[in-house]
Amino acid sequence: MPGICARCDKNVYFAEEKIALGKSWHKLCFNCASCRKMLDSTTAAEHDDELYCRSCYSKKFGPKGYGYGGGAGVLSMDDGTGYKNGPVRSNVSHLAQAHVAPLLGPPAPKPTGxxxxxxxxxxxxxxxxxxxxxxxxxGGKAWHISCFVCSGCSKRLESITLCEREGDLYCRTCYGKNFGPKGYGFGIGAGVLQMS
Structure with a gap:
């Protein structure tokens, strides 16, 4: 006996049947309720016995607010035409207002290395x-394999042991000795494991 399609309430025969949410669907009825995009088992999401694609589901029922696509960090298509006169400063003292530096010419070209x-x-x-x-x-530079060694101990470096300081490469041990914290409790006192 054929099932009944959950979307169109017509008979669903085995050759055209998709089963989701414990219900039978026609292959053409197994689409997003919002954008009508065809779905499969990996892209289907359910809400109130309706099917949605992942993107429509998250737009309609996902979290809202700051940090979820509606806050200040979201790419805006605002071109600033509504702010011709600048921000309103009527109730702010002139001493409390931030100084806005004048626009300069084009920036100087960066050195290419x-x-x-x-x-x-x-x-x-x-x-x-x-x-x-x-x-x-x-360190943003090119090195020979033979030159890709620690400046302190000449140990061969790898991506996980590499530390860079002022254009020179160091292993983690030499970097910690030369540029790490100094003093009592930072590996200089007695009873400390030495890495030399």
Missing amino acids: PKKFGGADLCARCGKAVYMAEKMMG
Whole structure:
């Protein structure tokens, strides 16, 4: 015996049957109640015995408010045409108002880093050309594999042991010794495990 479609209340035969929420649906009736997008088992969401796609479900029934697509951090299509005269400052003392710096010319171009030699980056440590087969990236610069070592102990570095300071690379141990906190309780006193 055929089932009854939950959307159109007509008979559903086995060849065109989709089962969801314990009900039978026609393949063409198994779509979003809002946007009519066709659904499958991974994109279907239910609310009050109706089917919705994930995006329509979250728009209609998801959390609302700050941090959920309606607050200040959301991309706005406002072009600012309604603010021609600036913000209202009538009840704010002139001493409490923030200074707005005048607009300057275009910003100065950023330096592009080390000069390139024949299309190859230059190594930040030795200054020679670094080609793709021997290139390591760290601290925003290119390095030879042999130059990609700690400045303190010359230990080979990996992405998880890399620390960068003022253009030089360090292992975690040397970085902690040279730039970490100093004093009692920070690894300088007696009874401390030494990593040398």
